[in-house]
Amino acid sequence: MNQITIKLFATLRDHIGEREIRLDLPQNTRVRDLKPILTARYPAAAASIEAALVSVNHEYALPKKQIPAGAEVALFPHVSGG
Amino acid sequence: MNQITIKLFATLRDHIGEREIRLDLPQNTRVRDLKPILTARYPAAAASIEAALVSVNHEYALPKKQIPAGAEVALFPHVSGG
Amino acid sequence: MIKSPTIIKITEKELDINDLLAKITLPSTGAICSFTGLVRGQTNRDGFPSETKYLEYEAYIPMAEAKLKQVAEEIRARWPAIQGIAIVQRIGRLYPETPTVLIACAAAHRDTGAFDAARYGIDRLKEIVPVWKKEVGPEGEAWVEGEHQGGK
């Protein structure tokens, strides 16, 4: 198992109620596997999780990307800076 | 006769050697009559006078414009601000 | 040849535009185009006037800085005449009429892409830099939705 840290921002943090969560994931877990795991754990935040963008090590991640050991993952809504 | 003030800037001031001159001009003198009068008086500055822009009361003046009594006229080279 | 300065920053401090422009000015710089974004206190939402008390900005700071750097690199790749670049996003609680973001692109002359580069910079920042804002008004608070689909 790989331990990964998931940071949460904006609506994701509000709906899940945490700034950061830690998960133990099987090796070779891909980004697309992450959302079902989180939705099962936080069903009230399902809609935000579904719409979230995912980054791995500070880079936007495609669904097929494998999450490496020790990765810093983040979930957040579409950006609205400026 | 109308007395007018002619202000000189940049190369015009350098070549004529004055910041401001006063001229008595016949009524109905037009902008196009001004340059020959000045060239006759300041022959060393002829080239600068020929190339100069002319303003009357803070507005660019066409050659045919009549110079009104008491006008503030100016001669200067093409602008180079910014 | 002097290396062109790049200033990239996520900050809670007031934006000092005089200082930021001075920091990206080289001896050969003759022109800087800057874009400043500000908190609007009065806006129109679907045709109705709306008031904002303040905006609360937050950023995923290390990723936001990496993405600001990417925006600067994209600008340099597209407009090679650009010299200094400053891209600074302010975060925290920001009240109406306060500058929130600055994108400044310097060049020797004004006709070699400085305007287009600054315009591109703010568009890309709003697309890819992980910053979010929550609007607080007389009727409560709401996260502001991004204009774009997120990027790469």
Add this chain to the structure above:
Amino acid sequence: MIKSPTIIKITEKELDINDLLAKITLPSTGAICSFTGLVRGQTNRDGFPSETKYLEYEAYIPMAEAKLKQVAEEIRARWPAIQGIAIVQRIGRLYPETPTVLIACAAAHRDTGAFDAARYGIDRLKEIVPVWKKEVGPEGEAWVEGEHQGGK
């Protein structure tokens, strides 16, 4: 509706861009595009590097102020979404890396002409505003020739 501020100035004082942008910001302003011109200390003249010690700017002040006002009016006629406008030309002896001119155009949003308006403003200023500069370098001094034919 609040009247949009217009700041027009020929000045010997340092340009305070923070202050000028604050002065043209309305509660409904969300975007400002600014152009800053600076004294280049190093330049290329016909492909050869050239050094400038300083520039000496002079203006025909009352006419220059009238023409700056005209530039602001032309901007408002072309881009009606523009709110505040600042156009400030500094004169006197100005050394390399010093800002000499600022054109800033404010609007509610960034996509209603602020960039084009600032670009137009600096182009028109260089065409019609009676300001001249003399360059002083290691080999003596020379008046800088304007880019344009003068205007109306």
